[in-house]
Amino acid sequence: MTITSTRELLDAAVARQRGLGAFNVIHLETAEAIVEAAESSELPVILQISQNCVAYHGNFSPIARAMLAIAEESTAKVAVHLDHAEDPNLAFRAIDSGFGSVMYDGSAHSYxxxxxxxxxxxxxxxxxxxxxxxxxxEVGGKNKPHDPGVRTDPAEAAEFVRETGVGSLAIAVGSSHAMTERVAAIDLELIASVNAAVRVPLVLHGSSGVSDEQLVLGIRAGLTKINVSTHLNAVFTGEIRRYLAGNPEVVDSRRYIAAGRKALSAEAQRLLELFERTGK
Structure with a gap:
């Protein structure tokens, strides 16, 4: 199947009043696990790499091309996205490479x-x-202090969308990046207010710190694209730790990475199915 456009997946999720999973790729195995989850659940997914991921690999092209190839070969509807590009030139490069969507993150700057x-x-x-x-x-926790008190103003959000022409908007509603405990309380009334004020799909960043129940309520209040990274990384790493503890003699990295990949895929599938069940 050819790569699906992000716009198509977002429009379909909005029409169905469902959440759309957008899961971060760290390396080849996470991309494989996420796509396997989409295929097993027969649900769409967005694969995304961040500016930090590009920095880790030392170059945009290898990890970007790998992600595009995995999406291209999948039988599921898979879109590709550049997450948290603070350098607009990186966003330009992703656009030139055929990404379905890019996120320019200027939230740390003045309005x-x-x-x-x-x-x-x-x-x-x-x-x-x-x-x-x-x-x-600004959603905290990404190379900056966690600040769940920051909130997006609905009127300012409407003005921002009009002035920029963006196709989707990430908003600050109480979540925070890189949380390892799912204890964040998101502001459901604010989500509904922003959703009523703007005409584009809303995005939740920092979803790893939000419980299943809160994610469901957030989607019902108006969130569409749900970004998850840290939570899936924790599942992957936790399974590798368990495998190595039980198999201390193993030296072939494929064996323990395969265990992590399988666990990540199962959790990604669970989340995709959770988001799909959230319709009003």
Missing amino acids: AQNVETTRRVVEYAHGTDTLVEAELG
Whole structure:
């Protein structure tokens, strides 16, 4: 199956009032596990690499091409996305590479600068099938302090979308990046208010710190794209630890990485199915 556009998957999720899983790729095995989950559940998924992932691999092209190839070969509906690009040039490169969507993250800058640079990325993507996501209201925890008190203002969100022309918007509603405990309380009334104020799908970052129950309620309140990274990484790493503890003689990395990949895939499938069951 050919790669599916992010816009198509988002529009379909909004129409069905369902959540759409967007799971971060760290290396080849996580991409394989996520796609396997989509195929097993027969549900769509977004594969995404972040600027941090690109930095880890030392180059954009190898991990990007691998992700695109895995998506291209899958029997599921798979879109590819660049997550948290703070450098607009990286977003331009992903657009040129045929990504279905890119996120320019200017949330750490002033409102005016965020609008200006986000608009540049949107203009660069004009004429392509690449959707641009942005963030308004800084979600903490990503190389910065956790600050669940930050909130996105609905009126400002509506103005931001009008001024930039973005196709989706990540909002700050009480979650925080890189949380290893699922204890965040998201502001459901605020989600509903922002959803009523803007005409584009809303994105939740920091979903790893949010419980299943809160995620379901958040989707019902108006969230569509649900980003998950740390939680899946923890499942992957935890299974590898268990495997090595029980098999201390193993030296072939394929054996314990395969165990981690299988566990990650099972949890990714569970989340995809959870998001699909959330319709009103």
